[in-house]
Amino acid sequence: MTQTPALYDVCAVGNAIVDVLAPCDPAFLDAQGLTPGSMQLVDAARSASLYESMNPGVEASGGSAGNTVAGVGSFGGRAAYVGKVADDTLGGVFTHDIRAAGVTFDTPPLADGAAAGLATGVCMINVTDDGQRTMCTFLGAANQLGPDDIDADLIGASQIVYLEGYLFDPAPARAAFEESAAAAHAAGRKVAITLSDSFVVHRWRAELLAFIEASADIVLANEAELTALFETEDFDAAAARLASMVEVAAITRGAAGSVILSGDERVAVTAFPVDKVVDTTGAGDQYAAGVLLGLARGLSLQDAGKLGSLAASEVIAHWGPRPMTSLEQLAKDAGLALNPA
Amino acid sequence: MTQTPALYDVCAVGNAIVDVLAPCDPAFLDAQGLTPGSMQLVDAARSASLYESMNPGVEASGGSAGNTVAGVGSFGGRAAYVGKVADDTLGGVFTHDIRAAGVTFDTPPLADGAAAGLATGVCMINVTDDGQRTMCTFLGAANQLGPDDIDADLIGASQIVYLEGYLFDPAPARAAFEESAAAAHAAGRKVAITLSDSFVVHRWRAELLAFIEASADIVLANEAELTALFETEDFDAAAARLASMVEVAAITRGAAGSVILSGDERVAVTAFPVDKVVDTTGAGDQYAAGVLLGLARGLSLQDAGKLGSLAASEVIAHWGPRPMTSLEQLAKDAGLALNPA
Numbered sequence A, B: 001m002t003q004t005p006a007l008y009d010v011c012a013v014g015n016a017i018v019d020v021l022a023p024c025d026p027a028f029l030d031a032q033g034l035t036p037g038s039m040q041l042v043d044a045a046r047s048a049s050l051y052e053s054m055n056p057g058v059e060a061s062g063g064s065a066g067n068t069v070a071g072v073g074s075f076g077g078r079a080a081y082v083g084k085v086a087d088d089t090l091g092g093v094f095t096h097d098i099r100a101a102g103v104t105f106d107t108p109p110l111a112d113g114a115a116a117g118l119a120t121g122v123c124m125i126n127v128t129d130d131g132q133r134t135m136c137t138f139l140g141a142a143n144q145l146g147p148d149d150i151d152a153d154l155i156g157a158s159q160i161v162y163l164e165g166y167l168f169d170p171a172p173a174r175a176a177f178e179e180s181a182a183a184a185h186a187a188g189r190k191v192a193i194t195l196s197d198s199f200v201v202h203r204w205r206a207e208l209l210a211f212i213e214a215s216a217d218i219v220l221a222n223e224a225e226l227t228a229l230f231e232t233e234d235f236d237a238a239a240a241r242l243a244s245m246v247e248v249a250a251i252t253r254g255a256a257g258s259v260i261l262s263g264d265e266r267v268a269v270t271a272f273p274v275d276k277v278v279d280t281t282g283a284g285d286q287y288a289a290g291v292l293l294g295l296a297r298g299l300s301l302q303d304a305g306k307l308g309s310l311a312a313s314e315v316i317a318h319w320g321p322r323p324m325t326s327l328e329q330l331a332k333d334a335g336l337a338l339n340p341a
Helices: A026-031 A044-053 A064-074 A089-100 A140-144 A152-156 A171-186 A198-203 A205-215 A223-229 A235-245 A283-297 A301-315 A327-333 B026-031 B044-053 B064-074 B089-100 B140-144 B152-156 B171-186 B198-203 B205-215 B223-229 B235-245 B283-296 B301-315 B327-333
Strands: A008-013 A017-023 A039-041 A058-061 A079-082 A103-105 A121-127 A133-138 A158-164 A190-194 A218-222 A248-252 A258-262 A265-269 B008-013 B017-023 B039-041 B058-061 B079-082 B103-105 B121-127 B133-138 B158-164 B190-194 B218-222 B248-252 B258-262 B265-269
Touching (some): A008 A064, A008 A152, A008 A171, A017 A089, A039 A198, A044 A133, A058 A089, A064 A079, A064 A089, A064 A190, A064 A283, A064 A301, A064 A327, A089 A103, A089 B089, A121 A140, A140 A171, A152 A158, A171 A190, A171 A205, A190 A205, A190 A283, A198 A205, A205 A223, A218 A235, A218 A283, A223 A235, A235 A248, A248 A283, A248 A301, A301 A327, B008 B064, B008 B152, B008 B171, B008 B283, B017 B089, B039 B198, B044 B121, B044 B133, B058 B089, B064 B079, B064 B089, B064 B158, B064 B190, B064 B283, B064 B301, B089 B103, B121 B140, B152 B171, B158 B283, B171 B190, B190 B283, B198 B223, B205 B223, B205 B235, B218 B223, B218 B283, B223 B235, B223 B248, B235 B248, B235 B258, B248 B283, B248 B301, B301 B327
Parallel strands (some): A017 A121, A039 A133, A079 A103, A158 A190, A190 A218, A218 A248, B008 B079, B008 B158, B158 B190, B190 B218, B218 B248
Antiparallel strands (some): A017 A058, A058 B058, A121 A133, A248 A258, A258 A265, B017 B058, B121 B133, B248 B258, B258 B265
């Protein structure tokens, strides 16, 4: 089909969340019954009691896909976001931060969310000394994202629509997810998905596989998510199977870097060195920002991967899941191009 | 007079504020008409328009004296705080963070503050690449702190009551300030004050000098505040004059460290090295935390100063004005004692 040039490099659909981040001891996770490195959904009461027991920390706009488009914006890319906040203080913070990152964000906030017990979603993130983050999410208003919030014109105007696997948890969001993929393909665009979390993969394994087979062009995952998806401990076999199902599969391996597969091509991308890993929250999200921008712009897999590694290295060196330094400037300083030569 | 042992090392009285911190270019400060490194008060409308134009960033509990007692708490010291938030989301964040730092905080929040246009105070902090911060404060509910909020028993139970010069701006807070000093001296305790900001000193020079002469035992200031107080560019002369008026004067000189004077004693304290200065917000506040805890515990001037330098080095290496690492642990690692041998 004939393609009009895309208005956006990436449009993301995700859970709109504000993060509360604080340092913790491993003993705290144990006492709270939390599995280190996991994300779990909590209700309002548990959210409040957990917050009460957390150390002092900082707040920052979050949400996996929101972090990714904020990263795309920081690279100077054109990005849009679809997600649901409430009409409250934290909703205002989320809206400010994503727009200030240069991202188009026009999903109407949930009116009277607080009255319905649906304030803007929050994620309580406890970070141990090694930078590992353990997350408890109260979805709140984010849970109310539904198919009506999907603007087919916006999706169709975006080179890549990026969906977060976390949306498989709330049913109306999953419907929005399917709708987004359909709108993207109807306009001849690409559909990317992140598996988000190995526990999400365990909960929705069959549904995720079916969705990837039917609708995904690009998949982002980490090692644990990938192996959970295929219920195997053989990384190479799992990567090959995923690659056979989609155009591009990008798999992160923490400090070991990442692997990107496409057809017969397989490139290994090294991680950028970091003096001290402070907080790994957002590492995968920022990696996705670089990779998706690179793919949307037609860079090679290696060059797209390098942008991902660069963005991840920026975010793990400080508290919070979004860049605090211009990724566009960092790319320039590192001699990485944002467009094909 | 006979002294009962103090329940608290430090009780602080200050403007209860939540910070919004974001990176900026020097050109942004210029376009906004902001003097680099300054603090200015803004009204709700200016606060909203400035926020609108700021880069994405992070939120963190702040307020100069609040930061200081959070630092005292992080050292494992016993601290209390008096300040006014509204009964809203950011007031909840402020309350959580200061209590989670181990600080007693029981000032009743302003009821229906939002209805009166008096939400919890916020400080918009724009930080340039060199770490310098420029602050615009909307006091909101903080402005409603008054003499009725001062609990003479709490003040009397604290080794040192610590007052921030910023409280000279709102008239009812200034009255609370005077009341606190009177309660401390009635109980035979020490009164400490920080000059806060050179612009505050210019606005209230005569009043500050009168207060110091009449009521202060300990004064904290930076070089600009000190020289503004005595309207001289001669640092040594100004330091000597201040030292002649109080028991202890502690003057910070940025990367050059600090000088502490008491009677005929004058000690120079070096700054702790930092790999990269990210955000200097809270540097003076954390220096004050170490110095005040040291003085409350009866450490030497040099040892109290070292605790101050250590705390300042922690906070300038990350975004936000309060410690994100246990200062007690850092002191232990650095071989600094928190109590006299």
